[in-house]
Amino acid sequence: MNRNLLRLTAAIIFAMAKAGSAGAEILIGMAGALTGPNAYQGEQQQQGVEMAIVDINAAGGVLGQPLRLISVDDSCDSGQAIAAAHKLVAEQVAFVVGHQCSGASIPAAGVYERAGVIQMTPASTNPRLTEEGRANVFRICGRDDQQGEIAGAYLAESGRDAKIAIISDGSVYGDGITQETRRHLRERGVAETLHDTLEPGLNDYSPLIAKLQSAGIRIAYFGGYYREAGILIRNAREQGYDLQLVSGDSIASEAYIQVAGEAGEGTVFTSFRDPRRNPRAASLVERFRRQGFEPEGYTLYSYGAVQAWAQAVTKAGSIDPHAVASALRSNEFDTILGRVSFDAKGDVRQPGFEWFIWRSDRYVPLE
Secondary structure, three states, rough: OOOHHHHHHHHHHHHHHHHHHHHEEEEEEEEEOOOOOOOOHHHHHHHHHHHHHHHHOOOEEOEEEEEEEEEEEEEOOOOHHHHHHHHHHHHOEEEEEEEEOOHHHHHHHHHHHOOOOOOEOOOOOOOOOHOOOOEEEEOOOOOHHHHHHHHHHHHHHHHOOOOEEEOOOOOOHHHHHHHHHHHHHHOOOOOOOEEEOOOOOOOHHHHHHHHHHHOOEEEEEEEHHHHHHHHHHHHHHHHHOOOOEEEEEHOHHHHHHHHHHHOOOOOEEEEOHHHHOOOOHHHHHHHHHHOOOOOOOOOOHHHHHHHHHHHHHHHHHOOOOHHHHHHHHOOEEEEEOOEEEEEOOEEEEOOOOEEEEEEEEEEOOOO
8 A cells, every 4th residue: 555655646746747847948048239239239139039939939849848038138238248147047047049249248158157057149259258168158150260361361452552441449349350350461461551449339430530531541441330330431421531341240230231321332341151041041031021020140140049059958858058068069950050060169160251242221242
């Protein structure tokens, strides 16, 4: 009788645990700029994660459990990023897609490491994020040393007979990408004529434009965010200055052309490969567009980050961060970005960067 009672009790406990597990949710965090000047790109991140969760839940969730999103705003600010990371940790999220800006991602990474939370950024390109050796950190986009290498080569080829300026907005992202571009430019035997920093947040950069014009600058490489890039080239055109602006991935957004207007036409920039051009992504891209959202920039990279993590969890058979991190580093994943894998540092092996140009209010590959 006692043995039968014990078996019955054990069976009831097992059934209750199974029922509780089946009804549980796995919490996913999204950390990015939902307010402030970079909110447009934070919205890309948000839209990508939301759609990925909808699709994964429709297919049965992860390990039979639905995913639920908790979003936090860091405004691309280091202090707010740390506070946002603590909030997600307190909510007991298993995974964070973010942060968007390198200056936010890097300080937040330590918070997630101490809490045992997997972090994967779809946008932060500063090499320091993965060079610090944290086992919980992954990057599904490229790095600034990769971006700087092709930017430096382009400037060296284009600028042999023209004076070049290199300008940073002073952010972690801006300084990182300009340093790498400058280094690769000089490795090719070409030096910039002028190296300067602008103050972000201003509404007019006419004094800097006058300085560039006075120095005879024909090509300006700008490392920073889309708002300042748009104002910079707009001010140049207002002064009748035919400056060629070259920049990085942060201007892969309609927000850039909204700021720059017609002056943005012809701006050349490096960015991640555009997964919208992949035929396999066509139906997903069309779903976004039917909802009135263009999945440019970081949208599909955010979607792909959730896919990669979900597949790693399935391979690990658990949301345990050590098991998931090991699965992420030792497998290849089928995502909207194509097949992706991660190296020992947590950097994605694919895809890389390519050149784009703004033409007729949209960006297209530079031929």
